[in-house]
Amino acid sequence: MSGPDFAHLIRLSDDTGLYEHAEGPSPRREHGYCLDDVARGLVVLSREPQLSTELADLADNYLAFIAYAQTEDGRFHNRLGPGRTWQDEPGLGDWWGRALWGLGTAAARCSLPWIREAALECFDRSAHHRPPSVRTMAFAALGAAEVLTADPVHASAAALLGDIPSHVGKPRPDANWPWPENRLFYANAVLPEALIAAGDLLADDKVRDDGLRLLDWLLTVESFDLHLSPVPTGGWFLGEPRPAFDQQPIEVAAMADACARAYRITADPAWLAGVHRCIAWFNGDNDLGSLMHDEQTGGGYDGLTPTGPNINQGAESTLALISTTQHLRTLLRSTG
Incomplete structure (x- = not known):
């Protein structure tokens, strides 16, 4: 194994998002998409120092999916069916935490400036929530840490990250x-x-x-x-x-x-x-x-x-x- 290979991620993706399941290497299109995976996809793409045209298109699509999943009050849908309709109500489960992780990473690290700007706007819309699940909060805290690394005076990221010790406990x-x-x-x-x-x-x-x-x-x-x-x-x-x-x-x-x-x-x-x-x-x-x-x-x-x-x-x-x-x-x- 050398560096990361994105070939299969590209295979699992289309112009809507990232298919959740596969049978062998073949996407199970009938199972649709979930925000959890799309957000993780944005994390790994944003970590890359440079993006090819194909991977840049993926990053654009993934960010658009996350923005589409977000409601005005900062909650998120998670599951999108193959017919491109949401199959759940918006909420604050693990997918909310992973969405903030992806958005924070993109805002801080993505090599594409327009993605950085749009991702930060989405991050700020959701960062005021405090779900009770410790893992949900921990995923979100990783996104806040990315934002704070890029902007040490970012108030909502600092507040979110500052609350994580009380959620995890000693x-x-x-x-x-x-x-x-x-x-x-x-x-x-x-x-x-x-x-x-x-x-x-x-x-x-x-x-x-x-x-x-x-x-x-x-x-x-x-x-x-x-x-x-x-x-x-x-x-x-x-x-x-x-x-x-x-x-x-x-x-x-x-x-x-x-x-x-x-x-x-x-x-x-x-x-x-x-x-x-x-x-x-x-x-x-x-x-x-x-x-x-x-x-x-x-x-x-x-x-x-x-x-x-x-x-x-x-x-x-x-x-x-x-x-x-x-x-x-x-x-x-x-x-x-």
Whole structure:
């Protein structure tokens, strides 16, 4: 695996958005689109230093989808049917958090200035909400961190990021289970990453160090013999069997993002090793020794089951693959 391959993302996309599901590499058009995936698509495109004409068109389409999903009061629809009609009411679920993550990343990083401007306008329309879900807030906090990195005096981004420590909570005093929840669920590393970002950008060393402590513990419990062994879809608590399945690429991508941020802030090579462990998971250094991407299509496999990969190549898994491989740049810079 070299750098990110966008071929399958292009295959899953059309002039409306990004198809959620695939059968093998073929889009399941009958299942329609979801904002969750389109927002993640905007994140990875905005991280690219330069966009080809084809990828620039994708970024335009993804931003237009997010803007279409947004209501005047800053909530979002999530699911758009194949007939281009919304299949849900607007709300503040995880898709709201991921939308702000995508918008914040585009506003701060996208190489196309008109996308930066439009994305920031959409971000500002939604940033006043405070949903109760900790992961929803953590996704949004990552978008706020991007905005604040580009504009350190941006008020609504600072307010949103400043509220994340109270949503995540403090590490527990139990060294065996410092995690602030009673169970590990999904995309777990987004919680410590949000704390690390908040502590760094808002100059709160205690919050930053709480995030680093939680991430260190999470990387330890999600590893076995120096390879990544993510918690399964049903979650995990102490004493439950491991390895466990199905393992989801989103868990690996969240860990890669968090370790990359921790490395940028601390320059501790242990975090660089964590990034490498995540990339290696996709390349077969996992509990079954299975390659987790299709080398011909560029698609990511939908999960690691007890008998091997789920070879469907949907949007979430493909974006997790792209997001993780984008961190190869971090590895190359550190060794260059």
